[in-house]
Amino acid sequence: MLIQLIYRSRATRHFSADDLRRLSEDLTVRNKRAEIGGVLLYDGTYFLQVLEGQEQVVDPLFAHLRKDPRHSDIVLLLRDPIYRTRFHDFRMGALDVRQAKGMPTTEILAQWGALLGRIWQRDHRCERIMEAFVRGRWQDPTPSVAWFSEAESQDAEQAHTDKSLQVQVGPCQVHFALQPIVHTRAQRITSVEALLRGPAGESPQAVLAALPANRLHEFDLKSKGDAIALAAALQLDCMLSVNLLPMSLLSNDNAVEFLVEQCRTHGWNHEQLLVEITEEEAITHLDTFLNAVHKLRASGIQVAIDDFGAGHAGLSLLADFQPDKLKLDKRLVQGVAASGPRQAIVRSVVEFCFCLGITVIAEGVESVADWRWLQSAGIRRFQGFLFARPHLQGLPPVAWPPH
Numbered sequence: 001m002l003i004q005l006i007y008r009s010r011a012t013r014h015f016s017a018d019d020l021r022r023l024s025e026d027l028t029v030r031n032k033r034a035e036i037g038g039v040l041l042y043d044g045t046y047f048l049q050v051l052e053g054q055e056q057v058v059d060p061l062f063a064h065l066r067k068d069p070r071h072s073d074i075v076l077l078l079r080d081p082i083y084r085t086r087f088h089d090f091r092m093g094a095l096d097v098r099q100a101k102g103m104p105t106t107e108i109l110a111q112w113g114a115l116l117g118r119i120w121q122r123d124h125r126c127e128r129i130m131e132a133f134v135r136g137r138w139q140d141p142t143p144s145v146a147w148f149s150e151a152e153s154q155d156a157e158q159a160h161t162d163k164s165l166q167v168q169v170g171p172c173q174v175h176f177a178l179q180p181i182v183h184t185r186a187q188r189i190t191s192v193e194a195l196l197r198g199p200a201g202e203s204p205q206a207v208l209a210a211l212p213a214n215r216l217h218e219f220d221l222k223s224k225g226d227a228i229a230l231a232a233a234l235q236l237d238c239m240l241s242v243n244l245l246p247m248s249l250l251s252n253d254n255a256v257e258f259l260v261e262q263c264r265t266h267g268w269n270h271e272q273l274l275v276e277i278t279e280e281e282a283i284t285h286l287d288t289f290l291n292a293v294h295k296l297r298a299s300g301i302q303v304a305i306d307d308f309g310a311g312h313a314g315l316s317l318l319a320d321f322q323p324d325k326l327k328l329d330k331r332l333v334q335g336v337a338a339s340g341p342r343q344a345i346v347r348s349v350v351e352f353c354f355c356l357g358i359t360v361i362a363e364g365v366e367s368v369a370d371w372r373w374l375q376s377a378g379i380r381r382f383q384g385f386l387f388a389r390p391h392l393q394g395l396p397p398v399a400w401p402p403h
Ligand code: C2E
Pocket: 179, 194, 195, 196, 203, 204, 205, 220, 223, 243, 244, 245, 276, 278, 306, 307, 330, 363, 364, 365, 366, 383, 384, 385, 386, 390
């Protein structure tokens, strides 16, 4: 199958006009042999390369290029089947786009059209991506810092259980694993999320699935009393986040009062309580959800949209309702450092939240590269195995990056 692959990368050294010409000649010869076409753009710091050809040659070439020491920070922007090649005769010309930066688009297109020997078609994504590159419409990643071995934080949740604190349990006698949400710049734990666990460390899904349907919502709500009791016993100096199904807040008329009451009983300030509701649940039960949110806010409890980006109507939900916090789903977060589409989505969500005063939290951060990128995109709060794993009935140690 014929495909087009576009990636962006950062040059590891400066390329002069001569270097660039030599590189282009070299690539042209090699690509002619492999029946690959494309174009290489350079803006003094970054490369943007378009590769076109049969997938069985383009994919291995890209895998090979990833290891080329002349560039780093490789971000895949597009890899799609195409009907026909756009740079077939061009093979692999290299263009220095620095002079083009301030030019009107029509002029760039005329120049490049002449160079590429064909009519420039702006309605194709390839040309639009090239234009965005010339205009510099992306942010620089922060410089690389190797601050700790990623393997270090890989010990399992159970490894900590022996050290956990035995505290009084609340009304349901259930356990929670606590996972910090960290502000890495300030080196501060801003919140702790309480994650439901069964008596033998079972997952929340397993615990909830084992309940009879008529007890599910009551249990979900009442168990939060145990989470509050735990946070209070640990004297946490931050927010406490708990997860609830929207129906758990509405099937009981006094659900919000119950939460406030539990805070009072255990000595936890209820304004330090935040309820997380998944995007999926919020959308499928929108009226229930909005109703519940109304009651929570009226009583001083904060609300977060959980797993944002995993559901199917994220933006229309935000048009009608703005939470205090928004947690980016791990499927958007993981691999963001190397994925052009994820980067574009995350940037737009950050911008949206910034304008509306919503705090963004990136969930499921497991790699230094992703954390660095998210930080450069303006995100300050992170939750993930890179910093701390959930810890049964206690607060785990946090692996802080150096200042
Ligand atoms: P969630 O609210 O999105 O919680 C975060 C989940 O991601 C947790 O899974 C946590 O262990 C996991 N996680 C944290 N950091 C990382 C990471 O770096 N990489 C990966 N791969 N995973 C990470 P857990 O504890 O299995 O919880 C799953 C879901 O169950 C939660 O997702 C939440 O939606 C739900 N849940 C948890 N407790 C409750 C509860 O009391 N009531 C209800 N209704 N749902 C709950």
